Amino acid sequence: MNKFNNLLNYLREYLYYLREDIKELRFNNIKEFLVKRKIIFVILLSSIFIITFKIYSYESSKDIVLKNLEIALKENKPEKIYKKVKVNNKKISKSDFQPLSDYYLDYPAKIDDLINKLDIYGESSFFSLKNEKRLFFDNYKVEINPIDIKINTNFNEAEIYVNNSKIESTKIKRSLIPGKYIIKAELDTFYGQVVEEQTVFAMQNEEYKLNLNAININLTSNFSDADVYINDINTNKTVKEIKNYGPIPIGKNIEIYLERKFPWGIIRSDKVKVDELPNINIDINMVNDTLTTDIAKFIKSFYDSVFNALNSNNYSLIENSSEETKNKIYDSIRKESLFLKNNYDITELNTEVKSSEYYYENNTYKANIVINLNYSISKKLMPFIKSNVDEMFLTQIQYVDEKWQVIDVQKFNLE
Numbered sequence: 001m002n003k004f005n006n007l008l009n010y011l012r013e014y015l016y017y018l019r020e021d022i023k024e025l026r027f028n029n030i031k032e033f034l035v036k037r038k039i040i041f042v043i044l045l046s047s048i049f050i051i052t053f054k055i056y057s058y059e060s061s062k063d064i065v066l067k068n069l070e071i072a073l074k075e076n077k078p079e080k081i082y083k084k085v086k087v088n089n090k091k092i093s094k095s096d097f098q099p100l101s102d103y104y105l106d107y108p109a110k111i112d113d114l115i116n117k118l119d120i121y122g123e124s125s126f127f128s129l130k131n132e133k134r135l136f137f138d139n140y141k142v143e144i145n146p147i148d149i150k151i152n153t154n155f156n157e158a159e160i161y162v163n164n165s166k167i168e169s170t171k172i173k174r175s176l177i178p179g180k181y182i183i184k185a186e187l188d189t190f191y192g193q194v195v196e197e198q199t200v201f202a203m204q205n206e207e208y209k210l211n212l213n214a215i216n217i218n219l220t221s222n223f224s225d226a227d228v229y230i231n232d233i234n235t236n237k238t239v240k241e242i243k244n245y246g247p248i249p250i251g252k253n254i255e256i257y258l259e260r261k262f263p264w265g266i267i268r269s270d271k272v273k274v275d276e277l278p279n280i281n282i283d284i285n286m287v288n289d290t291l292t293t294d295i296a297k298f299i300k301s302f303y304d305s306v307f308n309a310l311n312s313n314n315y316s317l318i319e320n321s322s323e324e325t326k327n328k329i330y331d332s333i334r335k336e337s338l339f340l341k342n343n344y345d346i347t348e349l350n351t352e353v354k355s356s357e358y359y360y361e362n363n364t365y366k367a368n369i370v371i372n373l374n375y376s377i378s379k380k381l382m383p384f385i386k387s388n389v390d391e392m393f394l395t396q397i398q399y400v401d402e403k404w405q406v407i408d409v410q411k412f413n414l415e
Contacts, residue, residue, distance in 0.1 A: 013067055018136070019024060057356055062129070065140040073104040073111045085142045086130075088175055099163065099179025100144070103201060106180065118142075126178055126203075146175040150207045151183055153196075158187040158212060178203045185210040187247060191231060194249045215278055216246035219256070222283045222360060226260040226269070239282075248274050258282050263365075264290040264400065286365070287358050296351050298404045299395065303349055307375070310334055310344040321406040329393075329409040335377055347388065348374040365399035 065084050072081040078097040085092050117124035126145040131138055150172045151160045157158055160167040161184040167173050184197035194214045200206075219228065219242035228235045228242055231254055237245070239258065248254055258269040269284045302320055304327055309317035311346035335342055352370035359366055371393045378386040396408040 060138045061138050062119075062131070065129070065142065069142060070111060070115050070117075072093060072101060073114075074108060076101050076105045081142065082141070085144060087144050087146050087177060092177070096177055098204075099181050100177050102180040103178070103203070106201075144177055147178055147184075147202060147207050148172060148174045149176060149181075149202050151185070151210060152207065153185045153187075153210045153212055155185075155187050155212055155214065158185045158210075159269055160185055160210075176202065183208055183210065185212055187212050187214055189214065189247050189249060191254050192249050194247070212247070213250045213279075214247040215250055215274065215276065216244045217248060217256075217274065218243050218279050219245070220279070220281045221258055221269075223258070223260050223286075226258040226284060229257050229259060230247065231255060249276060250276055256280065256282065260282055260284055262286060262291075263290075263402065264294060270383060286360065291358070292351075292353055295369060295397070295404065298397070299351055299371060300349060302395075302406055303346065303371070305343045305372065306330065306333065307346055310342075313341075320404065325406050325408060329406075332411050333375075333407070341379070343378045344375060345378070346373070346375045367397050369395045369397060371395050 009185075019307040037118050065081075068080045068084065068109050072078055076100050078094045079223050082092055082094045082097040085097060087096070114127065118127055118129050122129045122334060126147075128143045128145075130141045130143050132141055133139055150161070151162070151167065152171060153160070162176070163175050163181050164184075179202065180199065181202050182197055182199050184195065187194040194212045196210045196212050198208070198210065200208060222241045225238050228237050228239060235242075235245075251354070254274045255271040256274060257271045260267060266286055267284055267286060267288055269282050272282050274280070274338045298320070302318075303318040305317060309315050309326075309330060310333060315326045318326040319331065321329070333344065350372040352372055355370040357368040372390075373393060374388065376386050376388050392412055394410045394412055395406060396410075397404050399405075400410055
């Protein structure tokens with residue numbers, strides 16, 4: 001008991017003088033202090049070293065490493081094990097291990113079998129247990145065999161991500177820890193971003209395909225020089241220039257229409273939505289109110305000139321037509337008279353718009369206009385002798401030198 005008391009008193013006295021020396025410690029007497037108190041510092045440092053090594057040795061033992069691996073996988077706690085994991089002899093981060101932890105969270109039944117095989121055989125699946133001894137102590141590490149995955153898309157310009165980490169142009173992610181990943185492709189277009197993503201369980205070298213919901217289109221029309229508008233914005237391209245044009249997102253109500261300037265005004269086509277078909281045809285109806293009004297006036301003027309020519313007995317008075325056409329229409333209406341000269345009067349002239357045809361051929365605007373013509377034939381000196389005639393004419397016209405011309409007239413009936 002006396003020895004213990006003496007030791008205790010000595011320790012108290014030593015600590016007292018140590019405290020006094022620490023109070024007097026200055027920069028210029030550090031060396032003297034260390035020499036005087038070297039024994040306690042040697043003991044202190046040795047104790048810290050031994051305790052630290054013991055703790056490290058305990059944490060690096062086979063049982064503890066396997067136990068921490070089991071906890072990490074069963075409870076989704078990568079922080080319990082990631083410092084003891086290596087891939088290609090390199091340390092990993094907590095985030096590197098997370099996909100593997102996520103995978104086993106979905107398949108917990110596989111964990112016990114994994115741990116048992118590692119304990120007995122030192123390896124299981126893509127895991128292996130390695131002992132990197134330090135002096136006389138065990139230092140167990142978990143080695144994971146990495147995998148490579150390749151991600152393809154239907155658009156080469158798309159950017160590829162694995163768990164929000166961008167992959168370079170090779171589209172291959174190398175030295176990846178097996179696990180549960182989100183792979184994603186992003187495609188920027190003039191008409192919005194297209195994104196496609198999948199959750200995959202990448203447990204071996206694998207190749208994946210992400211199909212982006214977009215398309216390149218080919219456009220055709222009855223007017224290949226029409227301007228193309230997409231989502232009401234001028235593409236500054238004509239129809240003939242829209243070949244393999246895109247990409248354009250599908251399913252986002254993106255619409256295309258055409259616009260073209262005609263001699264009778266600017267006309268716009270109907271809108272067409274972009275869907276999964278790459279070949280799109282959009283025709284422009286070249287007829288508007290201005291055109292039908294202009295043609296109605298032209299037709300009336302033409303037939304007025306025909307009847308003026310008939311009454312003047314001079315076919316050359318027929319306007320806006322070739323010599324052949326003048327003769328044809330003149331002869332089809334004129335009636336021979338042996339005695340008194342005939343007089344011709346238009347009773348009614350109707351342009352049948354719905355039955356008429358308008359088209360563009362060989363860079364020329366053309367139309368087949370159906371005319372319902374009601375006229376009378378009488379004798380100039382005996383006007384009370386009159387006959388009424390109701391006939392239909394298919395009048396073919398074309399737009400030449402900024403005006404309409406009649407190129408042919410055919411009499412027909414609907415019977």
